[in-house]
Amino acid sequence: MSLALRNVSRTFNNVTAVQNINLDIKPGEIVGLLGTSGCGKSTLLRAISGLDNEYDGEIEINGQVTKEIHDTTGFIFQEPRLLPWLNVLDNVTFGLNGKRNDKEHRAIEYLESVGLIGKEKLYPRELSGGMAQRVAIARALVTSPEILLLDEPFSALDAFTKMQLQDLLLDIWKIYQSTIVLVTHDIDEALFLCDRVVVLRGQPGEVATEITIKEERPRNRGSEHLARIKSEILDCLDLSGTKS
Amino acid sequence: MAKNQGELTAVLVGKKKEQRRLERKAAAKNGVWQNIVLGSLIPAILILIWELLSRVGFFPSYQLPAPTVILEKIVEMARDGSLFGHIGITTYRVFVGFILGTIAAVVLGALVGFYQKVEQLFDPMIQAFRSIPSLAWVPLFILWMGIGEPSKITMIAVGVFFPVYLNIVSGIFSVDRKLIEVGKMYGLNSFQLVRRIILPASLPSFLVGMRSGLGLGWMFVVAAELMGASQGLGFLLVFGQNMAQPETIIASIILFAIIGKLSDWVLKKIELRSLHWQDRVVK
Ligand SMILES: Nc1ncnc2c1ncn2[C@@H]1O[C@H](COP(=O)(O)OP(=O)(O)O)[C@@H](O)[C@H]1O
Ligand SMILES: [Mg+2]
Numbered sequence: 001m002s003l004a005l006r007n008v009s010r011t012f013n014n015v016t017a018v019q020n021i022n023l024d025i026k027p028g029e030i031v032g033l034l035g036t037s038g039c040g041k042s043t044l045l046r047a048i049s050g051l052d053n054e055y056d057g058e059i060e061i062n063g064q065v066t067k068e069i070h071d072t073t074g075f076i077f078q079e080p081r082l083l084p085w086l087n088v089l090d091n092v093t094f095g096l097n098g099k100r101n102d103k104e105h106r107a108i109e110y111l112e113s114v115g116l117i118g119k120e121k122l123y124p125r126e127l128s129g130g131m132a133q134r135v136a137i138a139r140a141l142v143t144s145p146e147i148l149l150l151d152e153p154f155s156a157l158d159a160f161t162k163m164q165l166q167d168l169l170l171d172i173w174k175i176y177q178s179t180i181v182l183v184t185h186d187i188d189e190a191l192f193l194c195d196r197v198v199v200l201r202g203q204p205g206e207v208a209t210e211i212t213i214k215e216e217r218p219r220n221r222g223s224e225h226l227a228r229i230k231s232e233i234l235d236c237l238d239l240s241g242t243k244s
Numbered sequence: 245m246a247k248n249q250g251e252l253t254a255v256l257v258g259k260k261k262e263q264r265r266l267e268r269k270a271a272a273k274n275g276v277w278q279n280i281v282l283g284s285l286i287p288a289i290l291i292l293i294w295e296l297l298s299r300v301g302f303f304p305s306y307q308l309p310a311p312t313v314i315l316e317k318i319v320e321m322a323r324d325g326s327l328f329g330h331i332g333i334t335t336y337r338v339f340v341g342f343i344l345g346t347i348a349a350v351v352l353g354a355l356v357g358f359y360q361k362v363e364q365l366f367d368p369m370i371q372a373f374r375s376i377p378s379l380a381w382v383p384l385f386i387l388w389m390g391i392g393e394p395s396k397i398t399m400i401a402v403g404v405f406f407p408v409y410l411n412i413v414s415g416i417f418s419v420d421r422k423l424i425e426v427g428k429m430y431g432l433n434s435f436q437l438v439r440r441i442i443l444p445a446s447l448p449s450f451l452v453g454m455r456s457g458l459g460l461g462w463m464f465v466v467a468a469e470l471m472g473a474s475q476g477l478g479f480l481l482v483f484g485q486n487m488a489q490p491e492t493i494i495a496s497i498i499l500f501a502i503i504g505k506l507s508d509w510v511l512k513k514i515e516l517r518s519l520h521w522q523d524r525v526v527k
Contacts, residue, residue: 051425071431081426085444085521094440095430125523143430 001062001146001179002027008057010043016204017043028177032190035200041183045149049075074145076153080132082124089120092139110138113168130157141172148178166193187233191226192219199236209236309491317491334476338461341400349408357416378403379467396468403464404457411453415446451515462504
């Protein structure tokens with residue numbers, strides 16, 4: 001599904017968080033929203049999802065302007081947001097419809113991909129932060145959403161799990177060709193996953209630059225080409241200035 | 245292959261878990277016994293002293309009879325069958341009043357919790373009524389409904405209503421907005437949001453309300469039966485006073501304590517059962 005933002009701004013009690021965002025996302029594209037914290041990345045993602053509909057401007061999904069929550073949109077939040085009264089398996093099947101058996105089969109498939117086989121009966125209070133986030137990822141992916149919105153989904157995970165789940169995300173993307181918008185503050189993650197990186201800057205946040213990454217997948221995390229883009233982004237974010 | 249392995253580990257994990265569960269159970273049992281012994285030590289000593297002092301005539305028996313006399317009284321009432329009549333009618337009143345009060349609280353609490361308009365209409369009034377001590381209604385209820393069962397049960401229901409209502413409303417208001425957003429992302433409509441997220445999330449608060457409601461129910465049944473009854477534990481209190489039988493009064497008090505505690509224990513079991521997912525120190 002395609003996605004387009006036209007002049008999207010969001011103001012909270014007279015304070016503008018993001019301003020004049022224009023963005024066209026093709027079906028099946030992976031777009032990264034990159035920026036320092038507080039520049040309005042989450043705000044923008046919530047507007048796209050329809051959870052927040054008090055923004056100005058227009059958002060089009062598949063050419064239709066809508067402020068509603070689209071039923072084929074999946075959202076992975078910054079926190080796991082598991083339902084504490086459901087065990088792991090029931091949390092994953094939460095968004096599925098149909099016969100219990102089919103739902104559970106599907107859920108177990110995805111729990112296997114996130115490495116949580118054998119943990120189906122545990123309750124959220126018995127999970128570590130990383131495990132809980134993996135359940136949340138399985139819960140979002142199991143519905144095979146056509147648009148997948150991710151808000152710093154891997155930021156709380158250790159480096160190995162993080163890489164593993166980034167690979168998993170790409171595997172799933174290959175099968176379903178979901179359109180993905182990934183909010184992150186991790187430049188390496190954005191460069192590894194995205195077709196295009198949109199850099200937001202300032203308060204209120206505005207688009208500073210857009211960088212298309214042509215490198216074929218699977219990408220080499222340490223490639224020189226990516227390293228060059230990384231320093232370009234760092235320059236754009238003006239982080240070197242604050243460091244010295 | 246991988247699947248088989250998964251199953252195998254699941255089985256192994258299951259066995260280990262079972263074993264650990266049993267061990268924990270055994271440990272818990274020891275702990276329970278120790279608690280019981282420790283907790284009843286001082287009461288046992290006090291009862292012993294009381295018995296001795298009564299026997300030597302330190303407490304005059306027309307004011308404070310010995311524990312054995314009270315026990316005899318209970319046994320005697322049990323033998324002639326009147327005990328079960330008293331316990332039965334009192335429990336019945338509390339039970340029916342509790343159910344009615346809880347139903348009213350659930351209906352009103354849910355409406356107030358979910359619809360802002362209903363909240364604006366009803367909540368201020370309910371808050372105002374709440375500041376009236378519920379016992380003050382007694383004369384009015386008796387005037388309206390006479391001295392029979394309806395007025396007693398209504399009183400108990402009124403007593404139960406407020407704690408249950410207040411807890412339901414605050415439970416619904418404090419449901420995590422973030423979890424509701426999860427439900428919305430999966431396209432749940434309002435009804436499904438209520439059933440699948442808001443109700444389970446506010447269940448803990450509801451159960452807290454039920455337990456304190458039940459406590460008030462027991463308090464109110466005493467008041468109701470003191471006002472006029474021909475049977476019931478509260479009636480035994482008045483009867484004992486009129487007949488100058490302190491052992492009847494104390495027997496009734498003890499019976500109140502026992503069945504009050506029992507009913508609370510049942511609710512607590514239900515609470516532990518349905519809230520096992522909660523992350524808290526198990527009491
Ligand atoms: N619900 C809200 N009410 C008021 N201000 C908000 C709200 N949500 C976000 N903001 C403000 O908008 C700005 C951007 O926030 P956010 O989108 O969360 O940033 P990011 O995700 O990029 O770190 C911040 O200054 C934040 O304080
Ligand atoms: Mg954020």
